[in-house]
Amino acid sequence: MDRFNVAVVGAGAVGQEMLKTLAERNFPINELKVLARSAREMTVDGRSYQVRETVPEEFDGVDIALFAGTEGESGASKLFAWEAAGRGAVVIDNSATFRMDDRVPLVVPECNPDDLAWHKGIIANPNCSTIQMVHALKPLHDRSRITRIVVSTYQAVSGTGRDAITELHDQSALLVAGKAIDPPAVYPFQIGFNCLPQIGGFRPDGYTSEEWKMVAETHKILGDNEIKVTPTTVRVPVYNGHSESVYIETEEKITADEARELLAKFPGIKVVDDLKPTEGDPNCRTYPMPIEASGRDETFVGRVREDPFIATGLNMWIVSDNLRKGAALNAVQIAELLVAKGMLKGR
Numbered sequence: 001m002d003r004f005n006v007a008v009v010g011a012g013a014v015g016q017e018m019l020k021t022l023a024e025r026n027f028p029i030n031e032l033k034v035l036a037r038s039a040r041e042m043t044v045d046g047r048s049y050q051v052r053e054t055v056p057e058e059f060d061g062v063d064i065a066l067f068a069g070t071e072g073e074s075g076a077s078k079l080f081a082w083e084a085a086g087r088g089a090v091v092i093d094n095s096a097t098f099r100m101d102d103r104v105p106l107v108v109p110e111c112n113p114d115d116l117a118w119h120k121g122i123i124a125n126p127n128c129s130t131i132q133m134v135h136a137l138k139p140l141h142d143r144s145r146i147t148r149i150v151v152s153t154y155q156a157v158s159g160t161g162r163d164a165i166t167e168l169h170d171q172s173a174l175l176v177a178g179k180a181i182d183p184p185a186v187y188p189f190q191i192g193f194n195c196l197p198q199i200g201g202f203r204p205d206g207y208t209s210e211e212w213k214m215v216a217e218t219h220k221i222l223g224d225n226e227i228k229v230t231p232t233t234v235r236v237p238v239y240n241g242h243s244e245s246v247y248i249e250t251e252e253k254i255t256a257d258e259a260r261e262l263l264a265k266f267p268g269i270k271v272v273d274d275l276k277p278t279e280g281d282p283n284c285r286t287y288p289m290p291i292e293a294s295g296r297d298e299t300f301v302g303r304v305r306e307d308p309f310i311a312t313g314l315n316m317w318i319v320s321d322n323l324r325k326g327a328a329l330n331a332v333q334i335a336e337l338l339v340a341k342g343m344l345k346g347r
């Protein structure tokens with residue numbers, strides 16, 4: 001079997017999760033290099049890595065480059081992605097830079113694997129909140145076209161990267177000790193014991209950039225620009241694992257039982273929605289929670305129920321590890337699919 005020269009660009013929350021995922025899934029690596037802004041030694045899961053500074057020449061001889069650098073003009077993707085592709089690497093990029101670029105497929109392997117066929121050197125990984133939602137909605141959309149999605153998210157701080165994890169940790173410790181917190185550095189307001197209904201910057205229409213990502217990316221992945229998507233994205237004081245309350249309307253009615261059956265059969269989805277009578281509460285059910293989804297690969301779905309007033313309406317609760325399926329795992333799955341389809345030249 002071919003083996004591949006792999007570069008992971010970015011050594012933060014997602015980059016480290018990529019290193020773990022590549023090792024856990026035994027990706028056929030020939031040589032692995034880890035690139036970031038600055039060189040140093042780093043230990044992840046007991047393995048030590050020599051991090052090197054990202055310069056164009058580092059991409060010579062790389063077969064596949066998994067990008068997990070920060071967003072923006074000075075981010076790794078803007079500076080190095082086409083450069084890496086030009087030097088022969090297939091780039092899988094986690095940033096928002098290329099997601100809506102017509103030259104770049106935006107892929108969730110369970111939803112639109114065939115879009116890989118038209119890549120021109122860069123493949124984009126969708127936003128974490130979009131990935132878990134479209135992953136769970138795809139089997140329902142295949143059964144009967146989804147016409148409307150109303151989604152509210154409850155997003156963990158790890159989605160903002162390592163500095164945000166530290167900010168929640170430090171604020172929580174100070175607040176529990178009854179002390180004043182330092183001025184927030186990552187978020188605009190206190191995140192400890194609070195909820196922030198703002199992810200990304202505000203646009204003139206009052207929606208945030210994260211909310212518009214969920215609209216545009218859902219359309220591109222499901223190949224249907226007519227789906228009426230209306231999101232509210234909220235940052236909550238959870239370390240890891242995004243949750244979403246999702247309401248959909250479909251062209252034909254899908255019952256809650258049928259939805260659970262379709263979801264349970266779909267790759268990577270785990271339904272957690274069983275009746276679990278307990279003393280004092282005979283109607284108690286199981287449901288997904290971020291503390292249980294964290295560290296797991298699946299997208300979990302529960303609280304599936306029919307709308308009491310709209311015949312074609314369904315509600316559900318979708319939870320997934322934003323660093324894994326929402327970022328690193330999805331990227332590695334794309335790499336695995338390229339290998340399986342014979343689309344990656346190895347050695």
Ligand SMILES: NC(=O)c1ccc[n+]([C@@H]2O[C@H](COP(=O)([O-])OP(=O)(O)OC[C@H]3O[C@@H](n4cnc5c(N)ncnc54)[C@H](OP(=O)(O)O)[C@@H]3O)[C@@H](O)[C@H]2O)c1
Pocket residue numbers: 009010011012013014015035036037038054067068069070071074075076079094095096126127128158159160161162163322323326327
């Ligand atoms: N966290 C999530 O759940 C999630 C989910 C989906 C997508 N994403 C996206 O994934 C990317 C990485 O996010 P993260 O949470 O891992 O961020 P992070 O924890 O802040 O880490 C960012 C990493 O990028 C490196 N970097 C920044 N600019 C660079 C440059 N010009 N050249 C090379 N390396 C550079 C940094 O290098 P140094 O270590 O040397 O500073 C750092 O290692 C972002 O685009 C983010 O939007 C994140």
